Amino acid sequence: MARMTMIEAIRDAMDVMMARDEKVVVFGEDVGYFGGVFRCTAGLQQKYGKTRCFDAPISEAGIVGTAIGMASYGLRPCIEIQFADYMYPAYDQIVSEAARLRYRSNGEFTCPMVIRMPTGGGIFGGQTHSQSPEALFTHVAGLKTVVPSNPHDAKGLLIAAIEDPDPVIFLEPKRLYNGPFDGHHDRPVTPWSKHELSEVPSGHFSLPLGKAAVVREGSAVTVLAYGTMVYVAQSAAAETGIDAEIIDLRTLIPLDLETIAASVRKTGRCVVVHEATLTSGFGAELAALVQETCFFHLEAPVARATGWDTPYPHAQEWDYFPGPSRVGRALVETMEA
């Protein structure tokens, strides 16, 4: 075990996998010599050489497209899109190609690759450094979508993603890179070293994709969250005094519906929280699934506390970001409904 930030845990996962499997290659913009704008690949080129970890031209379609070709050859690319906000030029390659190679070729060609992208807001990133586009991936058959919330999970899930035979979108909440964040922007942020989930097993260790974690047991209401919102939800529960059961989904597709349904059947109430915009967000899928599987146990409508249906603003950061007060209000209203 070692104490790590999320950045260190992600780097460690790639280090472990590059050492274990020479088929693992890492590339992206500024990923090689410089070690990434967030330091997630620092030292990897020095350790494994320029043909295992290298800088790419500024072309997201080129990065993902070449990685698909490499994966179909038999490599296991773990590539980086510098910000999730910049994945759109690669969206055709992700949706039309990576997601469908196995299906359309009846298994002749496969795409074992990971696309890492820093995601989420709460950092004054404005419109193009704050987006949470997970619903644009969960809607695509053939993709798996993972969002870790702490160093321990980040390492275990990234190793599982690299080993997975299918393409995995690995969204890293950059707000959590250096420490947990509960939405209280007016308070100093504590570093990961003060948090128990910064204890990360050394060497190879993986967590199964498709398994949620109950991060707070409770009996009053189920909160479905992932990424930064896991900490916001914890804060909201503490501040409202509501005995919420908080589930960190960790993987959106495949989804751990069993854990979700068991919890909602127990609590009878459900609040879904995410940073992404409301309409057609992943929360809509969660709300629908809860309604379908737990209808006769529900004592209140399923609530959603999410980002507003606007582009992510700059100055209005804390009016946009669904912080503890907004999530707390959703909890209270759901309890009173």
Place this chain on the structure above:
Amino acid sequence: MTAYEPLTLHVPEPAVRPGGTPDFSNVKIPKAGAVPKPDVDVDPETIRDLAFSIIRVLNRNGEAVGPWAGLLSDEELIEGMRHMMTLRTFDARMLIAQRQGKTSFYMQHLGEEAISCAFRKALSPGDMNFPTYRQAGLLIAGGYSMVDMMCQVYSNARDPLKGRQLPVMYSSKEHGFFTISGNLATQYVQAVGWAMASAICNDTKIAAAWIGDGSTAESDFHAALVFASTYKAPVILNIVNNQWAISTFQGIARGGSGTFAARGLGFGIPSLRVDGNDYLAVHAVAKWAAERARRNLGPTLVEYVTYRVGAHSTSDDPAAYRPKTESDAWPLGDPIMRLKNHLIARGVWSEERHRQAEAEILDSVIAAQKEAESYGTLHAGGKPSARDMFDGVYAEMPPHLRRQRQQAGV
């Protein structure tokens, strides 16, 4: 007040529209044998002219002339002839099958047979093509089963792709034929990545990327050239310029660049232009580019100048946008006729042998068709199961798909 006249938008137009007289006087065609053959390790800067000329081997008299001639034996040329004739016959039968309602869709290669057939013979086992939907000659010349191809076109019980793909979107890893996508140009950059992987693994295999003239306008074309250039990937970047992208003439995609081959020059990639209806020239250029890739000298861009004689697809009627007789006026002729004349000039072929070959090939294609139809056609006979629809989305079926399969009752 401004000193300037109002701006106007330039929208390129083909020289002739339906009802007009076909005119290819603007297509500059050098004499066969006129273009030099550089060494494979040539400095790209010194062969820029090759992006603006056309490498040709067969002259009007059917003789193979110049520095690019002489690579193929009589037997190889006769084999190439049979591949092209087979592809044309295959196309003709599948076109009829589509009209008979045995499948929903087909795309033929009429006039472009030399390109994929001759190119395939320049590759080695293990090399990988990233084709478009108009390179089935790679499969025919690569020995892939015609029955399997037809079963794919029919989406029947023996369809290797289980009925999941549109007709002609073949896939055969074993035959170096990457799974075809409906999304244009995506495979061009994937080919570069595959080639990079081969280099990363210190392998000796090379990749071939394929694209049409129209699709060079897609951003993936440019991404492919950047990555191929940056990493000196062992890839042959093929552009099949058949003059037409459905109804859109090549000038819309090409703009003012002169030729499609010239696009490669800005990336420092050696770029050649070749007579796409000249089996010998296509093969010689393919060999040259493959040799460069194998010697780790990096990518080559090749523009094949040809003409799409047939309709874009079975859903298209070219009479709506180009003269009906335009293909007759195409100055580079017909690839099969040209190789036929050459073989006759070599004294290894005759009208009689040609007719005999036509009859044999027709028999073998019909036999394959009969067998394929015994496994069903799109609306009759055997078909893939509904269960097949749910398989292969992921390596292992996730719970939500299992639930949906149960709901579907299959």
